[in-house]
Amino acid sequence: MSVLREHVYDIVVVGAGHAGCEAAHAAARMGARTLLLTMSLEAIARMSCNPAIGGLAKGHLVREVDALGGLMGRAIDATGIQFRMLNTGKGPAVRALRAQADKREYSRWMARTLAAVPNLELAEGMATGLVVEQGRIVGIEVVGPVGQVGQIEQVGTVPFHSTIHNLKSKIRCRAVVLTTGTFLNGLIHVGLESHPGGRLGEPPAVGLSDSLRALGLEIGRLKTGTPARLDAATIDFSRLEIQPGDEPPQPFSFSTERLDVVQVPCHITYTNPRTHEIILASLDRSPLYTGKIKSVGPRYCPSIEDKCVRFADRDRHQIFLEPEGRGSNWIYPNGISTSLPADVQESFVRTIAGLENVRFLTYGYGIEYDFVPPTQTLPSLESKAVVGLFLAGQINGTSGYEEAAAQGIIAGINAVLSLRNEPPLILDRSEAYIGVLIDDLVTKGTNEPYRMFTSRAEYRLLLRQDNADLRLTPYGRKVGLIDDGQWRRFEAYRESVERETARLRETTVKASDVDAEYLAARGIPPINIGRLSLATLLARPEVRYDDLCALGLAPPIVTETVASPSALAGRQMPISRRAAEQVELAIKYEGYIRRQEEEVARFRRLESERLPHDLDYRSLHGLTTEAAEKLSRIRPISLGQASRISGVTPADISVLMIHLHARGG
């Protein structure tokens, strides 16, 4: 330890990936003096795997992060090169946005945006240990040139890794957010060869895991992987199926008015029996199948060798060729993640249509990394063992940029709230996918990289991507992440939705006043009741809001998110396209929504039964030993959370409830 520098921050965020960026941004915006520490300022918000944001459940998370005041939605709107709404033929709960990103531009946009945030400093360095006094974070040990580089503009001239041995600093701070991704003791596998690394060509983070262990935290290990990257100039796209974006594209962020973007297509190709033959013949050189990789990888994102073994009857597997940027020659082949040796990768990839002569830019690899099993973490994302230590992203056992961002913004918010001695922001399972995500992690833990699915949400019909702002923006406002302008626009939008929904419910028309010719021309069955509300009319499966407009029963639709008062024409205030869609959903799915709301009311009864933090479960009469042990370890905040712990039975919950209500119990 040659140099000991003293710095004072409120919060240090370790890692500038998708979790770290949101955490640092939220903390600084809320007024905390924040340092975002990264091993490479070049790699801010880098997409380590596929160059895309969103998808089923993930797109929901992006909108939720945006609704709370986070960055991810705006970043992808600014740098996306293709936008698609998925499942448009299905119901509203499972529609979701996905976009292809310009990977470099995405990273740059995030770096620029963070550099402009007051109270936020960015610096290069590697966290090697936590400084803890009396169970509370007081600082962090860092190796690297911290303090020499404080602003993003200066980056690039200071080669960090060459100076890594020179500086070891202790930075004083009051809270730390760890977002270490795959870097904690990362070990990269290509075939039977392996070497330490956080990502291909980047060193791992060492030291921190031991520091966490010394503080009493259990450390686990997970595995993930990524495919090779291919040179677009050597791919024959002419023979491949093309997948363009939607026209017009829809944005992620509620603050993006419209997207003016020339979209870039993806292409689709397939493996074939010859591909599978080569792969299966090379399993003796696979680190997965020789037992070299012992950690568990994600079932929903298997390597191509896994797919070939587990689904031997399939004669082909689909591959999406995703461009990594506009004009970039880097292609990400989605669907053939692998850790087979380089020569095997070359031979099997070149059996694939369009890729016969492809040149490899990098090879695919598997990576093992340390994580902190998340049952050691509170629903606020603060560690139970150390006050002021927050964890977010892959360190909690998740996978995916969106899952990371969702935890990042919550960790950043709660780190600040804890410094202010205010209660944490905890979203429950009926409010947000973020709530489902964090509750699953801290209650059940995970033994594979956890990815969000819409099927994980019990109240899927309420947690739609289209109403994320209605659900969460008031929370974002409360913690200070939604500025006055955003809030005014949100309120105007919410009011227009409520007003129009009420009007449709209250306004009735005589059936004879509804243009029968129009209905017939649109294939809508004639109305056979004398008088009906506009809501009843809209609730019919064949009727759309646009039909009400055409029939003169609803105001004109304007494209802006919020109709400006100056656009007032005649008696009826025009309504924005988004508000009209929201109104239509609320009315069309009213019955289902009400059913789910009733279930939520039931769910909330148990959630609202708070369990004391210091309850001694082992002394409670009537609990099984297993339940007492699990409850002592997880320390749930509510009966509801307790009921979701595996091994805690309904009988145990009855017992807990009785003790909660017993006099002197």
Add this chain to the structure above:
Amino acid sequence: MNAFADTIVAPATGAGPAPIAIVRLSGPKALDLLKSCCISSSGKTAVNTFSHHRLTLAQFVCPGDSEPLDEVMAVYMPAPHSYTGEDVVEIHCHGSPAIVAQIVETLCRAGARPARPGEFTRRAFLNGRLDLAQAEAVCDLVRSATASASRLALRQLSGRLSARVGDIRRQLVEFSAEIEARLDFPDEPIAAADRNHLADWLRHAQAGLADLLRQGRFGRVFRDGARVAIVGRPNVGKSSLFNALLGRERAIVSPHPGTTRDTIECTLDLRGIATTLVDTAGWRAAADDIERLGVERTADEIAQADLILWVVDASEELTDEDRAIAQRVAASPVLMICNKTDLPKRVQQETIGSLGFAAERILPVSATQREGLREVEEAIAAALTGGENAEAAETPLVSNARHLALLEQAHGGVSRSLDLFEQGVSEDLVMVEVRSALGALDEILGLRFADDLLDEIFARFCIGK
């Protein structure tokens, strides 16, 4: 946090004659209800003060009556210093079951609600009035209930139910997996599913649930008894049939139509089934207000009954009223009783046949001559038990009302999801129903906590009384 708005009433002492009985009221209106029914023991003045926790002598009067019903001692225990933690009144009266019943009935008419089994204890519990020892006693019961349930499981009883419910659950999980995979992975080239094959999962689950429900209902009939309503237009001999089945005169039988203006009921042991026979008012275009009231009551009885005995007069042609009633009862299990076979027969066999009743459900009877009654009894028993014998019902698959309610809920969810799926409604909406069904099955299997489990515990076990 657990304030209940209503006031409940029930005898706090056991059934059967005893020197003294206690009627207990709990809830915000307990004291008002007591005052409204009491006058001072000496004269005719109202009793305005009941000192806390002290017995006060008073006369209990049904409002509107001139004579007091009983001389009672009453005590008022204001919240929170009472058993339930609410305002509680206890009325100590003479122990005749008739007096107890009338006091409870009077208080209900004045605005109290009859307490459900275990409800006082439940309120005490939710208001934090159980002490630790009592709470632990409840915990032990929870434990032993679970333990005995698992012992039972070993002995195949509820084990058989779990296995059946588990099977049904698996069908729904298989369906869900097929659906959810396609919802969450729209880009994956998952082969389009054979919709009819998928619907089969739901159909199997639906059939399995319907079967369990049917057996559960028959099992319940043996355990809890059944309600059988006698329905028909005036003067077809409903009351004669009622009396004949009871074997004694109870209902007023008169030759004038509309004599039985209200319902009368009596419970008899019918082939091992505790059968409550209900004689209803004659059904007709009502002549006066009282009769109209009777008709409304009859409609309620039809809705509640496990079985309807629809009585027609075989010595007359079927009237429009008869046909109206036939329509009314069509949705319920019905036996058609052709009464007055001692008189010359007028109604045509074809006419009866045209109504669509199965032959074994049409029974000729002469209530006055006591002919055909044995066959009626047999038919009632067969209809109530679905042909199952009491022995089979001794080991029912579905052993309690909570399970039955959850099976109903699951059956409803599966039926609605099947409808939606067949209509081609988006799968995320179909799944709302499937998940609700799965949730109900999970509660039966003990995979999910249900907060009404405690209601069940307090209803089943006598704790802290």
